[in-house]
Amino acid sequence: MADYNGSNPQLIFDNQPYNLFYTDRLYFVWGECLYAYDGKINELGNVKSRYIFAYDNGHFVGITEDKSAAYFTDIDTLNETELNIDGSDLQYDNGFIYFREHNNNISRIEPKENNDAKTVVAYKSNQGARLPYCVSENIVYYTEFDSDETGIIYCNNLETGEKSEISLNAGIVDFAVNGESIY
Secondary structure (H helix, E strand, C coil): CCCCCCCCCCCCCCCCCCEEEECCCCEEECCCEEECCCCCCEEEEEEECCEEEEEEECCEEECCCCCEEEEEEEECCCCCECCCCEEEEEEECCCCEEEEECCEEEEEEEECCCCCEEEEECCCCCCCCCEEEECCCCCCEEEECCCCCHHHEEEEEECCCCCEEEEECCEEECCCCEECCEE
């Protein structure tokens, strides 16, 4: 843990945890256990997910180490629901789990209802590269190139079906979206 400028680094955990995710506190997986850090390390219990992709409203989604299965997990009870997902790059927004299928289409499921129901929501399927995308407040943001030198991010509003584009002054390799900001 360090300040944004890299100063005052502090050791939190001296093993090699799987990916970190921060929301109300820092979460990570090491071995078969989910941990949280809020000034001290708290062991929350065993989970099948090794890679945590998203967190919202007391749940996270993740995949196993060999990427053969995905789970929707309640952070308090650690109750895990296996998801019928054939893909990767999971995100969670507004009660839906989004994922990239092998043909690069972005699909979504609602895990509390029928997690077999897939809906393609955005993307060109003829691109061979793994392209970046983000979901925030029912809008899918994506590029159409593996390295978008033009700096254009496309937006697909899932409620209205309206598609638009945002032009940036720099090329895009990867990006993140949070509310009103693009990083």
